[in-house]
Amino acid sequence: MSLTNKAAWLRAPKAVPLEVGPAPMPTPEGTEIVIEVRAVAINPVDPAIQFMGILLQPSDYPFILGFDMAGTVLSVGPNHTHYKPGDRVTSIALALLHKNPKFGAFQHYAVADGPLMAKIPDSMSFNEGSVLGLGLATASYSLFSKDALALDLPKPGGNKLNGKLLLVWGGASSVGACGIQIAKAAGYTIAATASARNFGLLREIGAEYVFDYSSKGVVEDIVAALSGKGVEMAGVFSAIVAPSVLLQCAAISGRLGGRKHVGTVLAPGMPLPGDWPEGVEYSISLPALIATNEVGKAVGGWLEGALADGSMKCRPNFEVVGKGLEEIQGAFGVLSKGVSAKKLVVEIP
Ligand SMILES: NC(=O)c1ccc[n+]([C@@H]2O[C@H](COP(=O)([O-])OP(=O)(O)OC[C@H]3O[C@@H](n4cnc5c(N)ncnc54)[C@H](OP(=O)(O)O)[C@@H]3O)[C@@H](O)[C@H]2O)c1
Known part of the structure; x- marks a missing residue:
């Protein structure tokens, strides 16, 4: 038939x-x-x-x-x-x-x-x-592409902890939940934001430090909590495009040591907030390019084993x-x- x-x-x-x-x-x-x-x-x-x-x-x-x-x-x-x-x-x-x-x-x-x-x-x-699909591709581009956060790539079996910390803003979103897991697999310690009701999810998928983005003074709380932890900042990944969120991420990135770079999920042509602080880099996400670049090959090569052993949920x-x-x-x-x-x-x- x-x-x-x-x-x-x-x-x-x-x-x-x-x-x-x-x-x-x-x-x-x-x-x-x-x-x-x-x-x-x-x-x-x-x-x-x-x-x-x-x-x-x-x-x-x-x-x-x-x-x-x-x-x-x-x-x-x-x-x-x-x-x-x-x-x-x-x-x-x-x-x-x-x-x-x-x-x-x-x-x-x-x-x-x-x-x-x-x-x-x-x-x-x-x-x-x-x-x-798209959540994984978008996070992969922002985290690993050379013109974005350029983090270490995950390898089959997962990487050893590398002593660097990534803040993921919006960890309960589709993009953010993938971002937490692939950065963790690549060896990074993870801090993440979500509503307090989703802290269980953030911890389940690998976040060590969790913050409620709606709490007053969240930027100060994050800076205070992550300063002096003996880990180097690898950057901030914002899975949320709201201008107010991007400015919060930029403020945190500017005040913590290490790499001052906010990987965003802005698409080409989407504007950055006007009062972006000097000294903090940013990048956009072009997930379609994952289909043909080395990032896609590396994440794809890691994914099957990670789904099989439960390290990617x-x-x-x-x-x-x-x-x-x-x-x-x-x-x-x-x-x-x-x-x-x-x-x-x-x-x-
Ligand atoms: N550049 C690209 O090509 C590309 C590709 C894919 C997606 N995107 C964009 O990426 C964004 C995320 O997409 P998605 O599918 O992952 O979205 P989603 O799953 O629908 O996002 C919903 C989540 O966003 C969280 N959230 C809302 N406001 C927040 C804030 N101020 N701070 C932290 N978290 C907040 C909520 O967390 P709580 O429930 O914990 O409150 C909620 O769980 C969208 O804007 C989408 O358009 C861009």
Whole structure:
């Protein structure tokens, strides 16, 4: 029986709702693999592209969104050597990078190619495994790229503690929770901020020092707590783009010793707050570049073992908000109300 594909199409700029309909059944070329998608997770950029019409040119439509997916390998291209049909995998979906809808996650059969992909353990559900894609790529770029925080890369099995400390602001977000875990695996001691209700999550994924970002005087508290700890500051990673947060991160970075650099998740063209302090560097995040650079290869090479031995956890925890491509639009609505330490997932039956 020949298989047929279906997708949640974004037919035109700002078109609402996504329209579920037939899509070409992909055949893997070169090193590509085709994944039978079983769960997708929603990122803030998905509804942003739909509602604001950003990041795509008119000629890119109709398009298939979706950056995070987990499923089963259906087939592999003639030059692919790592996965085989039947493997259960998690992967980032790179339709935006390739400007090609066959790579979008929001379809039954999606094409994946590139390093940020890993087998998931048998004990892990597709829902759980689907949450990593864009959050992991974004944090990886900001932490490890030479033109960002340029931290040491994680190696299979994890690195020894290197005596350096990274502050992660927004540790309960998808990007922040990945950032904490990959920096910890790379040997850094972690301090992180979140709402107090999420301190348990921060500690579970490896933060040694935790701070409530909403407490009055949080900047002073962090500077006081991290000064004189006998560790060198490796920088600050802000997983939150709010200007007030970026200024808090810059103030802390400027006052603690070590590397005065704030790795941000600002995308190209997003402005830095006007009163940025002198002497503190910053960088933006370009997660799509992970697909082709040495950072992606290193993180991808570490990821599978880390998922297998439990040192990388799929956090924040998933919450299923729908079943079927038809329910992705509703999931965008749920996300727009805001989430706390949660990744919204739609099961694809
Ligand atoms: N540059 C890029 O290409 C790129 C790629 C991906 C994401 N991003 C951006 O990265 C950001 C994070 O994305 P995400 O998917 O990780 O978001 P998310 O999971 O939806 O973020 C929700 C979390 O943000 C935390 N938060 C909100 N305000 C905070 C503050 N003032 N201080 C500390 N934490 C705060 C909340 O923590 P509590 O629940 O503890 O309050 C909540 O758990 C978004 O702005 C997104 O647009 C950029």
